Amino acid sequence: MGKISEIMLLKQPEQPALAVEVQTDMNGMSEAIGKNFVKIDSLFKEQGEVTTDIPYVEYPDFESLTEHNIKMIIGLKSSKKLQGEGDIRSITIPERKIVSCLHRGTYSELAVLYNEMMEWIKANGYKLSGTSIEYYYSNPNVPKEEQVTRIEMPLL
Template sequence: MSRIEMLKQREQPTLTIRTHTKVQDLPQLIGESYGKLGAYLQEMGELMSDIPFVAYHNMDMQNLDVEIGFPVAMPLPGKGEIKPSFIPEGKIVFCMYLGSYAEVGPVYEEMAKWIIDKGLIPGETAYEYYYNDPEFPENQLLTKIIMTVK
């Protein structure tokens, strides 16, 4: 049983790259996108204001609609495929997950059940914040999972 909590989140400015991909191509895409975003922030003399994330706008594993991004302290201009965006204000349900990315499915199921059991309406987007990189042992990967609710 995971510890699931609900919070109210403030709007968070971000810089993101939004694209479609297959789940098997996601790790490489995330790494490349984080590299591009980091280089752009460095070019602008800016820093991330929080942990990198990936927003999942659907769960079609062969055509994922993902937004890979960095939270920033204030709205910043985009450049090319890097766009200014934001994580919207509102209620969220979150859980901290420790373990392999490949085994995160049951946590999503548990969170979805928790949302329904509390009489809430699930939102359309889920976010994963990655506290360490895939170089860590799989059982030590720490991920904050957020599901939006109405």
């Protein structure tokens, strides 16, 4: 199916979050994401908090990712600064401009939307920061072709 919203330029406010940095490969991605979402959510519950958005995975320097070398920052946003624990860090996502779009379909189809978003950024005179963030709206039991993902690309 592909893109299900227009590509939008948004101003994102400063936002506290809890996050874990992970290095893995394609085969370990699903497990790393699932395991760390659960771990971070448990820390939220211990502190009596709930997330302010759906879980996200940030891919710093996403254009350099390879099948065997994937760096991810897995996180949940909060309404206030929370305490980190172990490898879970308390972070503040800075206020920034982002380009955002929704996609329905398999993850393998996301490359087409990434390319379209990068072209939009160039055509509108913006510069990409090199980071992409994906928000996964669907649980793993949803058929692959029905999965919904929001992509955000912070700008410089």
